[in-house]
Amino acid sequence: MFKRFIKGLVIPFFLLSGFPAVHAGAEKKEENRSWQDESMYFIMVDRFHNGDSSNDFEADPKNPKAYHGGDLKGITDKLDYIQDMGFTSIWLTPVFDNEEGGYHGYWIRDFKNVDENFGTLEDFKTLVKEAHKRDMKVMLDFVVNHTGYKHPWVNDPDKKDWFHEKKDIANWQNQEEVENGWLFGLPDLNTENPETKAFLIDAAKWWITETDIDGYRLDTVRHVPKAFWEEFSKEVKSVKSDFFLMGEVWDKDPQYVAGYTEAGLDSVVDYPFFEDASKVFSNTGGTAGMLANVFKRNQILYKDPFVLGNFIDNHDNERFTRKALVNKQNPVTRIKMALTYMYAAPGMPIVYYGTEIAMDGGNDPDNRRMMNFRANDELIKYVSKLGKIRNEFPSLRRGEMEVLFDEKGMTIFKRTYEGETTVVAVNNTEESRTAVVPADALAENKELNGLLTGDRTEEKNEEYEFILDRETAEIYETVEKTxxxxxxxxxxxxxxxxxxxxxxxxxxxxx
Missing domain, CATH: 1.20.5 (Single alpha-helices involved in coiled-coils or other helix-helix interfaces)
Structure with missing residues (x-):
């Protein structure tokens, strides 16, 4: 009898306490995905994963300037690894046939062939198909500014007009020199020549038709006249209307960089963001509020600032880990801080392979080491969590941004989209910090549930109090106060x- 009595008391207890709170994201409707919803994993093909040793024709892993064996099959084999981290698209360095030593893909010998060290055209088609099966987009690096040093056209009398006069760039502020000079001695293609232009555009359209890729990251954009890009854009989009063009305009002047999106490009990799984010997060003390001002500037300069490519690492600069080490900081902690901001701020996050394991590296070619899949997975788990959160909350991909608090390395901002509000708090200092935000600046009578560390705060006395440990960041979902x-x-x-x-x-x- 006593047992029956206790059971009668315990059952209601579990029934009443066991109902979980409905997650705010549970009832979100599916949306039409656009490029601002993407998170991108950037891969240097030769340095990622060797999936087929039979094509290691020029591989010498001990030589940092030689092929190391990474190939297209290796990337296909690791698509689940990439998707499990929450990435929705991949960007690959050029896969075109390169001359000897062109492991990176930028010394092109044949614009319509796959480099034999990477595999075959069928291998590339398979990679694209497998990515599409996983609802992942594929963006390919495309080069129109130059060829490899020893390209057959260079010594072909019939192709003399296909190149600009051999001359180095002496004045980098002179746009004519920037566009016509030979970059690092690479033969500079004369894209003003109708035959040259027609060939390059035809090659670009051929890859889209042949392989069904989704976009190009266009190399060395500032070295090619804007008139070419305007025509290039129209032509490739005639093949695939939603084809995405993201340019590399390597310059610190945001207004100069933005000018190329007026010439037919959809987006650029945001080098001004990279410069500022590297400084703020590779050391303690910097304020994320400075980066919020970058977005305000981008809203003025760009028609669609939400599709700009945000990054803290790439293949042309020393790795973020090295910058943190030079500053005598823990690179894992610093990367967590930088990526949290990058995933939560407006723009499309781009993560260079190896950042998820805090790979070290100085300038080229040291920043292109072979990927290590046996590294500690602490940071991989963190990146995966960030990816899941960003994919779940439209406000982190599409929402407006407003800074609510910014003092001495502690920053709080909110993202809002169609009634959904997420809040991001960043403590980029070496001590615990507290911040108070008035309720009328955020949302009244709400609870904020932390999605990264489990922190929680709610409105009290018409304000919200945020307490963050040193060098931590949190992303909060906003829910009704229970x-x-x-x-x-x-x-x-x-x-x-x-x-x-x-x-x-x-x-x-x-x-």
Missing amino acids: GPNIPLISVFIAVPVLFAGFLYRNRRKRT
Whole structure:
């Protein structure tokens, strides 16, 4: 009898306390995905994964300037690894046939052939198909500015007009020199020549038709006249209307960089963001509010600032890990801080292979080491969590941004989109920090649930208090304030009362 009584009390307790709170993202509707919703994993084909040793024709892993064996099959084999981290697209360095030593893909010998060290055209088609099966987009690096040093056209009398006069760039502020000079001695293609232009555009359209890729990252954009890009854009989009063009305009002047999106490009890799984010997060003390100002500037300069490619690492600069080490910082902690901001801020996050394991590396070619898949997975798990959060909350991909607090390395901002609000708090200092935000600047009568560390805060006295440990960041979802759980409290009160009554009744029966 006593057991039945206890069971009768315990069952309601579990029934009343066991209902989980409905997650704010549970009822979100599927949306039409656009490029601002993408998160991109950037791969140097030769340095990622060797999936087929039979094509290691020029491989010499001990030589940092030689092929190391990475290939297209290796990337296909690792698509699940990439997707499991939450990435929705991949960007590959050029796969075109390169001259000897062109492991990176930028010394092109044949614009319509796959480099034999990477595999075959069929291998590339398979990679694209497998990515598409996983609902992942594929962006390929495309080069129109130059060929490899020893390209057959260079010494072909019939192709003399296909190149600009051999001359180095002496004045980098002179646009004519920038566009016509031979970059690092590479033969500079004369894209003003109708035959040259027609060939390059035809090659670009051929790859789209042949392989069904989704976009190009266009190399050395500033070295090619804008008139070419305007025509190039129209032609490739005639093949695939939603084809994406993201240019590399390597310059610190945001207005100069933005000018190329007016010439037909959809987006650029945001070098000004890279410069600022590297400084802020490779050391403690910098304020993320400075980066929020970058977005304000981008809203003025760009028609669509949400599709700009944000990055902290790439194949042309020393790795973020090295910058943190030079500053005598823990690179894993610093990368977590930088990526949290990058994933939560407006723009498309691009993660260079190896960043997820805090790969070290100085300038080219040291920043292109072979990927290590046996590294500690602490950072991989963190990147995966960031990817999941960003994919789940549209406000982190599409929302407007407003800074709510920014003092001495502690920054809080919110993202809002169609009634959804997420809040991001960044403590980029070496001590615990507290920040108070008025409720009317955020949302009234809400709870904020931390998605990274599990932190939680709610409105009290018409304000929200945020307390963050040193060098941490948190992303909060905003949910309705639940208040006290009356049924559960009632059970806690009722159980001892009923139990006391049971004992009293049982004692009276005995007497």
